[in-house]
Amino acid sequence: MSPLDREALRRRIAETGKADVGPRENRVGIARRGEDSFAVLNGGTGWDMTEALTRDGEWEMEPRTSDRDEEFLARARFPLDEAFDQADRLLGDGA
Numbered sequence: 001m002s003p004l005d006r007e008a009l010r011r012r013i014a015e016t017g018k019a020d021v022g023p024r025e026n027r028v029g030i031a032r033r034g035e036d037s038f039a040v041l042n043g044g045t046g047w048d049m050t051e052a053l054t055r056d057g058e059w060e061m062e063p064r065t066s067d068r069d070e071e072f073l074a075r076a077r078f079p080l081d082e083a084f085d086q087a088d089r090l091l092g093d094g095a
Helices: 006-016 070-076 080-093
Strands: 018-021 028-034 037-042 051-053 059-061
Touching: 006 018, 006 028, 006 080, 028 080, 037 080, 059 070
Parallel strands: none
Antiparallel strands: 018 028, 028 037, 037 051, 051 059
């Protein structure tokens, strides 16, 4: 698996706040959730309900914005470069 084209993804995220990577059957999304806070999402960014990757490598259902507490944010948010690393790892593992 070749590494993500991070510069192209940075441009897309700067324009739209999100980007999907990987083939349809194991797509991963990266979505801006704050200043330097990004979620890595199972299945891409086009879903109302989705799972977010946590720092321990598990998928957890992402609550509605108003229901996201500090503990969830600490578990399921990454700086952009770390979100790219996680997406690379997931796509390399076949998610």
